[in-house]
Amino acid sequence: MWKAPGFIPTLIAVGAAFGSWALLLPVIPLAALEAGHSEALAGASTGVFMAATVITQVFTPKALRTFGYNPVMLFSAMMLGVPALGHLLGTEAWSILLFSALRGIGFGALTVSESALIAELVPVRFLGKATGMLGVFVGVSQMIGLPLGLALVNSLGYATVYFLAAGVALVAAIVCVWIPRIKAPPKTRSQDQQQDDGAQQSATWKLVLVPALAITSLSMSFGAVSSFLPAAVLELDAINGAVFGGLMLSVVGGAAMIARYLAGAIADYRGQPGATMIPAQIAGFIGVSLMALVLAQQWSVWWLLLAGLLFGGAFGMVQNEALLSMFHRLPRSKVSEASAVWNVFFDAGTGIGSFLLGAVAARAAYSGAFWVGSGIVLIGLAVTVLDRIVGEKRLHRYDNTRARLHRISSSQEPDSVANKQ
Incomplete structure (x- = not known):
């Protein structure tokens, strides 16, 4: 590397x-x-x-x-x-x-x-x-x-x-x-694509929609965490809230940074992304739900440390898994499009989350905003699980990483059979 x-x-x-x-x-x-x-x-x-x-x-x-x-x-x-x-x-x-x-x-x-x-x-x-x-x-x-x-x-x-x-x-x-x-490579069909019998072109949005929704569901909650968690902590603990609020943002950021690299290492070891996506989304749902529960029940601020670790780690893993999934699914010539889609959904999700969940907080307090945020993460999780089920029967054989590995495996299969005979 x-x-x-x-x-x-x-x-x-x-x-x-x-x-x-x-x-x-x-x-x-x-x-x-x-x-x-x-x-x-x-x-x-x-x-x-x-x-x-x-x-x-x-x-x-x-x-x-x-x-x-x-x-x-x-x-x-x-x-x-x-x-x-x-x-x-x-x-x-x-x-x-x-x-x-x-x-x-x-x-x-x-x-x-x-x-x-x-x-x-x-x-x-x-x-x-x-x-x-x-x-x-x-x-x-x-x-x-x-x-x-x-x-x-x-x-x-x-x-x-x-x-x-x-x-x-x-x-x-x-x-x-x-x-x-x-x-960046031009938008042209490669020689491998032309030789790939039965290759089917799928619309870019179909291939990136699920990982895009996954990162958006977490980034919307991150918009609420970054905007309102320090103020919420201050309401919970007027004495130590100011210091602890800043600490919480550092915990979320540090956990995300470490988990993002860990998710990438696991993807390299397995040869494809996706292994940590669903577990990370589950952890993200638990983390945001725990934040809402702590604020609603007026529990100790130290519970928010656990919630921050869970959410930050989940956010970092989903960031890398979503980006790698887009690279994995799209043709090599669309690497820049994959990066653009990932960044647009990440940044737009953060902005929309701050605005939308801020409006919820104005009506239902900070705990209400985090409950809604946990629901959004749950929707993203459901979409990912559904895609995982139907995705077993889907192969976008169009010059992406998965297609190239499929072609290599298919080309080596006759030789393996001949050697065994």
Whole structure:
């Protein structure tokens, strides 16, 4: 894995870019509030960022085919960094929203590019661990960047954070020079596809829908966890709630990071993804349900530590399983589409979950929001189980990993029979 050309520079670029993003994620809304703007505008700064991110993700696969990974990732890093300096111009509403949207464009192109590039650079037998290691770099960047940005604001001011975010993004841009200059494969039928008798083309959405729904069901609950769990903990324990709320987010993030790599290692060992998907979804359902139960029954906050470990581990496993399942099911020429779909459903789920479950919390308290979140995870689990049952009879023989393994097995079968005779 580590010997794959461009793998290490890609990880460094991703870590630096996500570090730049994490530094500003909590800082921009705080700056808006301190400037006298409403909570709605502060929330809109993140909402505009995510909207620009999702829109950009839809068009990134075409850009990767046209320009290649290297230019797109360089552009992404620059779009994350340069607009950060734009916040130095002031805290007017137009300035906050405009530069948040521009940074969202960079973030959207980056998230699709890095996942797809890993699949292009690393041999299939190491793909699980490689995507897991990608999650480790992203997770570490977030664990450092999120609290560091707020700490620097309190000690050195907003300008320091803006310059630091731009500088870290510049590191990502520089490292992109060492990324191989390759383009995403064009949408053409390969020789293997043409030789595969009886090959059937299936619509992309049919192949990615189930893993997409799986990641969305968990990311919607994550939207509630990241947005409301600290406040819910504070209501539960007014004395230690502030410290414990931050600890809970770290526990969720750390568990997700470790579990994502573990799921990838298991997938590599088995030769295909899927082994941990259903167990992880069950654990995620239990974790979110336990959060709701603790808040409803006013139990000790220490029960939330167990709930955070269960949910975080489940979220990390489902992240990697969903991405690998998309790579596994789709043709090799659609790696960038798989990455785009995964990122769109991940980010859209997080945003929709924050909005939808926030509305539930306003009417039914925080415990009600987490009960609804657990129900959403349960729906995703039911869809995955149903797909697992009917999927035993489905083979999309169209130049994907499963199809290639099927062809190899079929071609070797006559030789095995002859040897036995």
